[in-house]
């Protein structure tokens with residue numbers, strides 16, 4: 001039972017698909033607003049998230065769309081003990097992240113729902129990588145969870161559709177459907193990114 005004494009903790013984060021109404025309710029809750037007010041670093045943290053995603057892209061030596069998650073994972077595996085596995089789960093579960101911390105090591109497993117469409121699986125993996133790199137712990141309160149989920153989504157959006165790539169590609173292909181195919185993300189994801197980048 002030696003392995004048990006070395007294991008400090010296991011953090012498990014399960015990511016569920018939320019309806020837009022649930023997300024809005026949570027974001028507009030008084031506690032959530034207070035939390036954002038109490039977080040003067042929220043703005044810079046948004047920049048940090050973007051910077052982190054760009055650093056991963058650069059480290060994985062990816063210079064154009066589509067972003068290869070295989071290369072991203074291989075790059076991260078040079079720094080983290082990381083495994084990515086397909087899981088079987090109910091439709092509401094998109095993915096999960098398990099982080100096992102031992103005295104002198106840490107290893108992580110990302111699980112993605114293998115029954116979901118390919119684009120969604122890509123987003124889930126990118127989202128879970130965001131949780132891992134941003135140091136999010138296991139699910140706690142709804143408000144804390146919502147903030148972490150937003151950050152992981154911001155990370156995934158920048159990882160799969162880097163703003164610098166999108167500006168260049170949008171100039172050549174200003175079409176949402178074509179861009180979604182090029183980046184291998186959903187049309188909804190590319191629309192949000194295009195709008196957020198003020199390209200439309």
Ligand SMILES: [Zn+2]
Pocket residue numbers: 014015016127131148149152
């Ligand atoms: Zn999540």
